[in-house]
Amino acid sequence: MLPAWGGVQFGSRLVDSRTVSVATTPDAALPPILRIGGNAGWYAWNGLWRLRGFLDLLVGGIGMRRGRRSDASLSVGDTVDFWRVEALEANLLRLVAEMKLPGRAWLEFEVAGDGSSATIRQTATFDLVGLPGRAYWYALCPLHHLVFGGMLRGIARAALRERADLDDALMPNNGMQPTREDARG
Secondary structure, three states: OOOHHHOEEEOOEEEEEEEEEEOOOHHHHHHHHHOOEHHHEOOOOHHHHHHHHHHHHHOOOOOOOOOEOOOOOOOOOOEEOOEEEEEEEOOEEEEEEOOOOOEEEEEEEEEEEOOOOEEEEEEEEEEEOHHHHHHHHHHHHHHHHHHHHHHHHHHHHHHHHHHHHHHHHHOOHHHOOOOHHHHHO
């Protein structure tokens, strides 16, 4: 049986999923997710992401040298550092890892909610290959909690900023309410 801190196992796949609720709309929660990687970084522990890319280069992988085609948009097939966009839908982004691994890995973000709140689900899935794959997963579990947890909190903060920026843009007078003196003019 897999320990609780190691995720959930489905056949040969290990899954680490976490959610955060944000007091914003799903429309404001999605853009920070779509800007992930490249120049924007990973919202937390960017140095550890760069280290992972460097280690990938050492074993003959692609590392993080590819970045992104565009900082502002994503399409299926685009690269995001050492990931590739596998699925992109109205409320979902799924990345597949192209780094050297003892298995295959995906990182997925889903956004759900209504007009006043959004829930962001982040899911890391690893389809391990043998004992090296299992050892890799368990060796990185503590870092996954640190890095993926920090990334999700960073995305939530960015989503709140996105909501504030959107609210400011929709308000007349650049978000400032006229005072009594301004109204008399």
